[in-house]
Amino acid sequence: MKPSSIAVCEHCDAVHRRVHLAPRARAHCIRCGTVLYTERRRHLDGWLALTIASAIAYLVANLNPIVEIQLRGESTQASLFQALSATWYSGAEPVAALAALCAFVFPLVRIGLETVVLAYLQLGRRPPALRAAMHTLVHIRPWSMVEVFMLGVVVALVKLGGETTVIPGPGLAGFAVLTVLLTILASFDPDTLWENAERATP
Amino acid sequence: MSHDPHAMLTARELGVLGCPICGMVCRAAPQGVDVECPRCGQALYARKPNSIARTWAFLVTAILLYIPANALPIMRTKTLFDDRQDTIISGVLALWRAGSWDLALIVFVASVVVPLAKIAVLVVLLLSVQLGWVTGRRRRTRLFRLVEWVGQWSMLDIFVVVLMVALVQFSTLARIDPGPGAAAFGAVVVLTMFAAQAFDARLIWDAAEGSLHDD
Ligand SMILES: [Zn+2]
Ligand SMILES: [Zn+2]
Numbered sequence: 001m002k003p004s005s006i007a008v009c010e011h012c013d014a015v016h017r018r019v020h021l022a023p024r025a026r027a028h029c030i031r032c033g034t035v036l037y038t039e040r041r042r043h044l045d046g047w048l049a050l051t052i053a054s055a056i057a058y059l060v061a062n063l064n065p066i067v068e069i070q071l072r073g074e075s076t077q078a079s080l081f082q083a084l085s086a087t088w089y090s091g092a093e094p095v096a097a098l099a100a101l102c103a104f105v106f107p108l109v110r111i112g113l114e115t116v117v118l119a120y121l122q123l124g125r126r127p128p129a130l131r132a133a134m135h136t137l138v139h140i141r142p143w144s145m146v147e148v149f150m151l152g153v154v155v156a157l158v159k160l161g162g163e164t165t166v167i168p169g170p171g172l173a174g175f176a177v178l179t180v181l182l183t184i185l186a187s188f189d190p191d192t193l194w195e196n197a198e199r200a201t202p
Numbered sequence: 203m204s205h206d207p208h209a210m211l212t213a214r215e216l217g218v219l220g221c222p223i224c225g226m227v228c229r230a231a232p233q234g235v236d237v238e239c240p241r242c243g244q245a246l247y248a249r250k251p252n253s254i255a256r257t258w259a260f261l262v263t264a265i266l267l268y269i270p271a272n273a274l275p276i277m278r279t280k281t282l283f284d285d286r287q288d289t290i291i292s293g294v295l296a297l298w299r300a301g302s303w304d305l306a307l308i309v310f311v312a313s314v315v316v317p318l319a320k321i322a323v324l325v326v327l328l329l330s331v332q333l334g335w336v337t338g339r340r341r342r343t344r345l346f347r348l349v350e351w352v353g354q355w356s357m358l359d360i361f362v363v364v365l366m367v368a369l370v371q372f373s374t375l376a377r378i379d380p381g382p383g384a385a386a387f388g389a390v391v392v393l394t395m396f397a398a399q400a401f402d403a404r405l406i407w408d409a410a411e412g413s414l415h416d417d
Contacts, residue, residue: 003227008220011343011403013212031210032343032407037225067369074372083368090367092380098388099364102357131243138223142395145354145361152361155309158302159362160369194224194241 007036038189044196047188048122051115054181058111061174062104066153070165079171080104080149106144107182113137114185121193126200134190141186150179208339212407219246253402254328260397261324264390268317271390274383277363281376289383290314290359312358313387320356320394323349324401331405339406346403353395360388 007016009029021027021039029036061080068077078086080103088096113133120127127133153175157166213220217230221239230248231237237246250256275287288296290313297306323345330342363384370378 003218003229006218006227007225008213008218008227010220010222011346012210012339012407013214013404014210014407015213015216015218031208032340032403034343034347066365069369071372071375074375076369076371078365078368083364086368086371087364087380090379092363092367092384094385095360095363095380095388098357098392099360102354103361134242135223135244142350142354142399145357148354148357149361151308151355152358153365155297155305155358156362156365156369158305159297159300159366162300191225194226198241 009034009036037191038187044118044122044192047185048115048118050181050185051111051118054111054178054185055115057174057178057181058107059174061171061178064171064174065169066171066175067157067169068167069160070167071163077169079169102143102145103149106140107146107178109140110137110144110182117193121196121200124200126197130197134193137190144182146175146182147179150175208407214248219248221246249404249408250400250402253400253405254332256400257324257328257397260393260400261321261328264393264397265321267386267390267393268321271383271387274386275381276359276383276387277366278379278381279370279376280379282374287381290387293359309358309362312355316352316356317390317394320349320353320398324394324397327401327406331409334409336409339409342406343403346398346401346406350398353391353398356391356394357388360384360391 005018007018011034012032014031026038027036065077065079084096084100117127117133218227219230220227221244223244224242226241275289277288279286294306294310363380366378367380370376
């Protein structure tokens with residue numbers, strides 16, 4: 001068997017012969033059930049459009065207040081950045097730093113790298129530092145937590161809703177859209193990307 | 203010796219290595235020679251180096267920090283009439299009493315059940331590998347996949363605290379500050395995620411080589 005014609009299960013080491021899958025199908029390990037590979041060869045321009053859309057959603061989400069609350073004539077509002085700096089200055093620097101990485105920095109790195117890599121491939125050129133970019137993307141993926149942050153916003157609003165008036169801001173809509181787009185992007189099969197990169201001119 | 207119904211040719215037996223970054227499969231070198239993935243440059247190993255010891259290290263630290271994470275307040279609420287400190291559990295109870303039993307349940311699952319279950323599952327997986335269990339390999343692999351997937355949802359309470367601190371800053375009426383439990387809880391979430399990443403699920407299957415029976 002040629003190495004390129006087999007797939008190795010990452011969770012049990014079983015060797016499988018690669019087969020052609022129907023569109024959107026997934027191959028599972030017959031021994032332990034782990035997903036081996038997927039067949040989602042959507043055209044690159046579709047994925048590029050998705051990353052650009054998520055870059056726009058990211059900007060809307062971060063440049064606007066997520067929510068405003070009112071309590072007896074006084075009102076406060078918070079964007080993600082304001083929330084992080086308020087936490088930092090109230091003395092919980094590690095908590096602020098952790099939340100900043102997971103909700104702000106890693107999603108930004110992820111969207112930025114995916115957009116640049118796909119844009120280069122769309123032009124038929126091999127992206128510079130492709131290996132470093134792909135390694136970074138794999139390593140930050142579990143730490144990019146936009147969907148968890150989104151659920152956190154909902155919980156915080158319900159906690160505050162009893163005593164205060166809650167007015168959702170444009171940032172909230174931005175985060176909702178971003179959550180959906182990043183979930184779709186997560187299903188992208190990086191094999192497609194590597195194959196395109198190998199065909200591209202350096 | 204009876205037949206193992208789950209016996210399959212493995213990459214190690216075949217002398218190939220799968221890349222954890224890009225999925226490419228290439229030939230293994232003789233013992234002691236390092237192999238790099240030709241496509242992405244990742245250093246390749248048949249098994250993650252020192253997987254058991256590294257997983258235990260992250261896990262034991264997480265267990266120790268789990269105590270302050272739950273005993274110390276993660277949030278302090280000051281109003282005109284009241285100065286209240288909330289731990290994770292008392293925050294869940296407050297949500298419950300406020301009538302949002304559905305969200306109380308979500309926060310309880312994300313902040314209490316998930317971290318505890320993750321720690322318990324990883325301890326069982328480590329012991330099962332070290333004791334060489336051969337039963338329930340498929341079930342244990344499925345548990346590990348669940349632990350990997352669910353990890354990040356425990357960060358929920360951290361984001362809730364960060365948002366509440368920013369929003370409840372009314373000059374005289376009320377303000378919220380983060381408590382020392384929040385940092386400990388964040389550390390527990392990060393450490394259990396590191397522990398899951400350090401664990402090599404293939405060890406579950408290695409134990410059964412030459413075994414007598416299985417589920
Ligand atoms: Zn498998
Ligand atoms: Zn590779």
